[in-house]
Amino acid sequence: KAGVTQTPRYLIKTRGQQVTLSCSPISGHRSVSWYQQTPGQGLQFLFEYFSETQRNKGNFPGRFSGRQFSNSRSEMNVSTLELGDSALYLCASSFGTGGTDTQYFGPGTRLTVL
Amino acid sequence: ILNVEQSPQSLHVQEGDSTNFTCSFPSSNFYALHWYRWETAKSPEALFVMTLNGDEKKKGRISATLNTKEGYSYLYIKGSQPEDSATYLCAFGGLKAAGNKLTFGGGTRVLVKP
Numbered sequence: 188k189a190g191v192t193q194t195p196r197y198l199i200k201t202r203g204q205q206v207t208l209s210c211s212p213i214s215g216h217r218s219v220s221w222y223q224q225t226p227g228q229g230l231q232f233l234f235e236y237f238s239e240t241q242r243n244k245g246n247f248p249g250r251f252s253g254r255q256f257s258n259s260r261s262e263m264n265v266s267t268l269e270l271g272d273s274a275l276y277l278c279a280s281s282f283g284t285g286g287t288d289t290q291y292f293g294p295g296t297r298l299t300v301l
Numbered sequence: 302i303l304n305v306e307q308s309p310q311s312l313h314v315q316e317g318d319s320t321n322f323t324c325s326f327p328s329s330n331f332y333a334l335h336w337y338r339w340e341t342a343k344s345p346e347a348l349f350v351m352t353l354n355g356d357e358k359k360k361g362r363i364s365a366t367l368n369t370k371e372g373y374s375y376l377y378i379k380g381s382q383p384e385d386s387a388t389y390l391c392a393f394g395g396l397k398a399a400g401n402k403l404t405f406g407g408g409t410r411v412l413v414k415p
Contacts, residue, residue: 191344200383203408207310208400218400218401219401219403220402224368224407228389229405229406229407229408230392230405231405232402232403232404235400235401235402236402237400239415242400242401243399243400243401243402245402255363267316267381273311277344279401281401284400284401285400285401286332286394286396286399286401286402287350287352287394288350288401289347289350290335290337290347290403291344291347291403292344292345292347294343294344
Protein backbone atom coordinates (compact mmCIF):
# COMPACT_ATOMS: atom_id res chain seq x y z
CA LYS A 188 0.00 0.00 0.00
CA ALA A 189 1.46 3.35 -0.99
CA GLY A 190 2.07 5.79 1.84
CA VAL A 191 1.08 9.42 2.19
CA THR A 192 2.68 11.59 -0.47
CA GLN A 193 3.26 15.31 -0.43
CA THR A 194 4.26 17.62 -3.24
CA PRO A 195 6.38 19.53 -3.68
CA ARG A 196 9.01 18.43 -1.19
CA TYR A 197 10.77 21.80 -1.18
CA LEU A 198 9.62 25.30 -1.99
CA ILE A 199 11.23 28.71 -1.90
CA LYS A 200 8.97 31.74 -2.05
CA THR A 201 9.26 35.43 -1.29
CA ARG A 202 7.21 37.48 1.13
CA GLY A 203 3.80 38.42 -0.15
CA GLN A 204 3.50 35.49 -2.53
CA GLN A 205 1.07 32.65 -2.08
CA VAL A 206 1.72 28.92 -2.09
CA THR A 207 -0.28 25.71 -2.52
CA LEU A 208 0.82 22.41 -1.04
CA SER A 209 -0.65 19.04 -1.94
CA CYS A 210 -1.23 15.86 0.04
CA SER A 211 -2.37 12.49 -1.29
CA PRO A 212 -3.56 10.19 1.50
CA ILE A 213 -3.28 6.45 1.74
CA SER A 214 -5.87 4.79 -0.47
CA GLY A 215 -9.15 4.41 1.42
CA HIS A 216 -8.36 7.06 4.01
CA ARG A 217 -10.89 9.85 4.17
CA SER A 218 -9.32 12.14 6.77
CA VAL A 219 -6.40 14.44 6.06
CA SER A 220 -4.88 16.64 8.76
CA TRP A 221 -2.24 19.31 8.28
CA TYR A 222 0.47 20.32 10.73
CA GLN A 223 3.14 22.99 10.80
CA GLN A 224 6.50 22.25 12.36
CA THR A 225 8.85 25.04 13.36
CA PRO A 226 11.89 24.82 15.64
CA GLY A 227 10.35 27.09 18.23
CA GLN A 228 6.77 25.83 18.26
CA GLY A 229 7.04 22.15 17.49
CA LEU A 230 4.23 20.43 15.63
CA GLN A 231 1.03 22.48 15.53
CA PHE A 232 -2.33 21.45 14.14
CA LEU A 233 -3.58 23.52 11.22
CA PHE A 234 -6.81 21.80 10.14
CA GLU A 235 -8.46 18.50 9.38
CA TYR A 236 -10.61 17.60 6.40
CA PHE A 237 -12.94 14.63 6.30
CA SER A 238 -15.16 13.78 3.35
CA GLU A 239 -14.47 17.18 1.78
CA THR A 240 -15.53 19.10 4.90
CA GLN A 241 -13.30 20.95 7.31
CA ARG A 242 -13.65 19.09 10.56
CA ASN A 243 -11.40 21.15 12.82
CA LYS A 244 -9.23 24.20 12.63
CA GLY A 245 -6.21 25.16 14.68
CA ASN A 246 -5.22 28.60 15.86
CA PHE A 247 -3.81 30.03 12.64
CA PRO A 248 -4.70 33.20 10.75
CA GLY A 249 -7.13 33.17 7.85
CA ARG A 250 -4.20 33.28 5.41
CA PHE A 251 -4.00 29.54 5.94
CA SER A 252 -6.74 27.64 4.17
CA GLY A 253 -7.33 24.21 2.78
CA ARG A 254 -9.67 22.00 0.88
CA GLN A 255 -10.26 18.36 0.15
CA PHE A 256 -11.36 16.79 -3.08
CA SER A 257 -13.73 13.90 -3.67
CA ASN A 258 -10.77 11.50 -4.03
CA SER A 259 -9.62 12.61 -0.52
CA ARG A 260 -6.57 14.45 -1.84
CA SER A 261 -6.08 17.69 0.03
CA GLU A 262 -4.44 21.00 -0.63
CA MET A 263 -3.48 23.77 1.71
CA ASN A 264 -2.92 27.33 0.65
CA VAL A 265 -1.03 30.10 2.36
CA SER A 266 -1.60 33.58 1.01
CA THR A 267 0.50 36.69 1.55
CA LEU A 268 3.47 34.74 2.84
CA GLU A 269 5.43 36.03 5.81
CA LEU A 270 8.94 35.13 6.92
CA GLY A 271 7.46 33.29 9.90
CA ASP A 272 5.64 30.89 7.60
CA SER A 273 8.96 29.19 6.86
CA ALA A 274 8.41 25.71 8.23
CA LEU A 275 7.99 22.04 7.50
CA TYR A 276 4.36 21.31 6.61
CA LEU A 277 3.23 17.77 7.27
CA CYS A 278 0.01 16.09 6.37
CA ALA A 279 -1.36 12.95 7.95
CA SER A 280 -4.10 10.64 6.78
CA SER A 281 -6.35 8.25 8.64
CA PHE A 282 -9.37 6.15 7.84
CA GLY A 283 -11.79 7.82 10.22
CA THR A 284 -12.04 11.02 12.18
CA GLY A 285 -12.79 9.65 15.63
CA GLY A 286 -9.48 10.60 17.21
CA THR A 287 -8.41 7.03 17.92
CA ASP A 288 -7.41 6.10 14.39
CA THR A 289 -3.71 5.89 13.67
CA GLN A 290 -2.57 8.87 11.64
CA TYR A 291 0.03 8.22 8.97
CA PHE A 292 2.32 11.09 8.12
CA GLY A 293 3.80 12.11 4.81
CA PRO A 294 7.40 13.26 4.33
CA GLY A 295 6.46 16.93 4.48
CA THR A 296 6.98 20.02 2.35
CA ARG A 297 9.80 22.30 3.44
CA LEU A 298 8.76 25.90 2.75
CA THR A 299 11.30 28.69 2.89
CA VAL A 300 10.07 32.28 2.68
CA LEU A 301 12.68 34.88 1.76
CA ILE B 302 -4.32 26.33 25.91
CA LEU B 303 -3.51 22.64 26.16
CA ASN B 304 -0.16 21.81 27.71
CA VAL B 305 1.51 18.59 26.65
CA GLU B 306 4.95 18.27 28.16
CA GLN B 307 7.66 15.73 27.50
CA SER B 308 10.69 15.14 29.64
CA PRO B 309 13.53 15.01 29.34
CA GLN B 310 14.03 17.02 26.14
CA SER B 311 16.96 14.82 25.22
CA LEU B 312 18.90 11.89 26.54
CA HIS B 313 21.94 9.88 25.64
CA VAL B 314 21.77 6.12 26.17
CA GLN B 315 24.49 3.54 25.91
CA GLU B 316 23.75 0.71 23.51
CA GLY B 317 22.17 -2.17 25.38
CA ASP B 318 20.82 0.00 28.20
CA SER B 319 17.14 0.50 28.81
CA THR B 320 15.55 3.90 29.17
CA ASN B 321 12.21 5.60 29.66
CA PHE B 322 10.71 9.04 29.40
CA THR B 323 7.51 10.85 30.19
CA CYS B 324 4.62 12.59 28.52
CA SER B 325 2.33 14.72 30.71
CA PHE B 326 -1.06 15.89 29.50
CA PRO B 327 -4.31 17.31 30.88
CA SER B 328 -6.26 14.63 32.73
CA SER B 329 -9.60 16.23 31.88
CA ASN B 330 -11.33 15.67 28.55
CA PHE B 331 -8.90 12.90 27.67
CA TYR B 332 -9.79 10.84 24.63
CA ALA B 333 -6.59 9.35 23.22
CA LEU B 334 -2.81 9.54 23.45
CA HIS B 335 -0.63 8.87 20.44
CA TRP B 336 3.08 8.08 20.39
CA TYR B 337 5.28 8.65 17.35
CA ARG B 338 8.90 8.04 16.50
CA TRP B 339 10.51 10.58 14.18
CA GLU B 340 13.86 9.82 12.65
CA THR B 341 15.82 12.53 10.89
CA ALA B 342 14.81 13.00 7.24
CA LYS B 343 11.91 10.57 7.58
CA SER B 344 8.17 10.84 8.26
CA PRO B 345 6.90 10.50 11.82
CA GLU B 346 6.07 6.85 12.40
CA ALA B 347 3.08 5.89 14.52
CA LEU B 348 3.94 3.68 17.48
CA PHE B 349 0.82 3.48 19.64
CA VAL B 350 -2.65 4.86 20.12
CA MET B 351 -3.74 4.53 23.74
CA THR B 352 -7.20 5.20 25.07
CA LEU B 353 -7.86 3.38 28.34
CA ASN B 354 -6.47 4.13 31.77
CA GLY B 355 -3.94 1.44 32.62
CA ASP B 356 -3.37 0.61 28.96
CA GLU B 357 -0.05 -1.01 28.13
CA LYS B 358 1.12 -1.36 24.55
CA LYS B 359 4.19 -3.09 23.18
CA LYS B 360 5.97 -3.09 19.84
CA GLY B 361 9.21 -5.03 19.79
CA ARG B 362 11.51 -3.52 22.41
CA ILE B 363 9.33 -0.42 22.84
CA SER B 364 6.41 -0.29 25.25
CA ALA B 365 4.17 2.38 26.72
CA THR B 366 1.88 2.77 29.70
CA LEU B 367 -0.96 5.18 30.27
CA ASN B 368 -2.40 6.84 33.37
CA THR B 369 -5.32 9.06 32.38
CA LYS B 370 -6.34 9.91 35.95
CA GLU B 371 -3.04 11.62 36.71
CA GLY B 372 -2.30 12.63 33.13
CA TYR B 373 0.90 10.90 32.15
CA SER B 374 2.30 8.21 29.89
CA TYR B 375 5.68 6.51 29.94
CA LEU B 376 7.54 5.17 26.93
CA TYR B 377 10.14 2.49 27.56
CA ILE B 378 12.92 1.26 25.30
CA LYS B 379 14.48 -2.01 26.38
CA GLY B 380 18.03 -2.84 25.32
CA SER B 381 18.50 0.33 23.24
CA GLN B 382 20.06 -0.05 19.80
CA PRO B 383 21.57 2.68 17.58
CA GLU B 384 18.54 2.42 15.28
CA ASP B 385 16.37 3.60 18.20
CA SER B 386 17.97 7.03 17.89
CA ALA B 387 15.10 9.37 17.05
CA THR B 388 12.78 11.97 18.49
CA TYR B 389 9.83 10.44 20.29
CA LEU B 390 6.67 12.50 20.28
CA CYS B 391 3.48 12.11 22.23
CA ALA B 392 0.24 13.72 21.10
CA PHE B 393 -2.92 14.33 23.09
CA GLY B 394 -6.35 13.94 21.59
CA GLY B 395 -9.07 15.48 23.72
CA LEU B 396 -12.79 14.92 23.22
CA LYS B 397 -14.18 12.83 20.44
CA ALA B 398 -15.70 15.97 18.92
CA ALA B 399 -12.19 17.25 18.26
CA GLY B 400 -11.81 14.56 15.61
CA ASN B 401 -8.20 13.91 14.68
CA LYS B 402 -6.86 17.15 16.11
CA LEU B 403 -3.73 16.31 18.08
CA THR B 404 -1.74 18.51 20.43
CA PHE B 405 1.89 17.45 20.36
CA GLY B 406 4.51 17.62 23.06
CA GLY B 407 7.94 19.00 22.28
CA GLY B 408 9.45 15.54 21.99
CA THR B 409 12.26 13.59 23.65
CA ARG B 410 15.35 13.28 21.50
CA VAL B 411 17.07 9.95 22.10
CA LEU B 412 20.64 9.30 20.99
CA VAL B 413 21.92 5.75 21.43
CA LYS B 414 25.69 5.53 21.54
CA PRO B 415 27.37 2.34 20.30
